[in-house]
Amino acid sequence: MLTxxxxxxxxxxxxxxxxxxxxxxxxxxxLWWIHQSHHKSKGGWEMNDWFAVLFASLGVGLLFGGFLDYIAIFWGYVGVGISVYGVVYFILHDVLVHSRWGSIPKPLSRYLLALRKAHRMHHKHTTAQPGESYGLLIFHPRYFLETKRDQTADRNQ
Ligand SMILES: [Zn+2]
Ligand SMILES: [Zn+2]
Structure with missing residues (x-):
């Protein structure tokens, strides 16, 4: 169970x-030639979406491999973790940040506001280099502090 x-x-x-x-x-x-479609997106499907297919295949492949006894069950659970991450990523990245397939109504927690800020800063860059905030769930604490400052400023207006 623990494993x-x-x-x-x-x-x-x-x-x-x-x-x-x-x-x-x-x-x-x-691979910027593929990924740039996400940074220069005008809506609709992007070439970059193939990366989602690739990561989903990895998660689902491990999941089935593990649960159908082709590989150790441990890897099946790794696949579950990757697949759940994929769903969370879709909701936070595609819906919350980019409103690609709908949007999330406010209010959002400070963590989610900071996550959105961090990823929006990633998109301020339209060239391959330089850049910031390459992760999604884990980001630099400064975005959290900036969000806190914005909220305090809003409240004092
Ligand atoms: Zn990027
Ligand atoms: Zn993005």
Whole structure:
């Protein structure tokens, strides 16, 4: 049971870290020709969406492999973690930040406001380099402090 829970968390947080590294070093590097479709998006499907297909295949592949006994069950739970992360990523990145398939009504928690701010700052950059905030759920604490400052300023108006 403990190993399964551990597998889930390895999958969930591991894919956040792995995706942040891939985003930083490949998508904003040699694979910028694919990823730039997301930074120059005009709505609709993007070439960059193939990355979502790739990550989803990894999660679902491990999930089925593990639960159908092709590989250790541990990896099945890693797949569950990656798949759940994919759903969370879709809701936060595609809906909350980019309003691609609908939008989330306010009020949002400070963490979610800071997450949105951090990712919007990532999109201020329309070239491969320089950049900031390559992860989604884990971001620099300064965005959290900036959000807190904005909220205090709003309240004092
Ligand atoms: Zn990017
Ligand atoms: Zn984005």
């Amino acid at each position: 399964n829970t551990f597998g889930f968390f390895i999958g969930f947080f591991g894919i956040e870290l792995l995706a942040a590294l891939i985003h930083r070093y490949l998508m904003h590097g040699p």
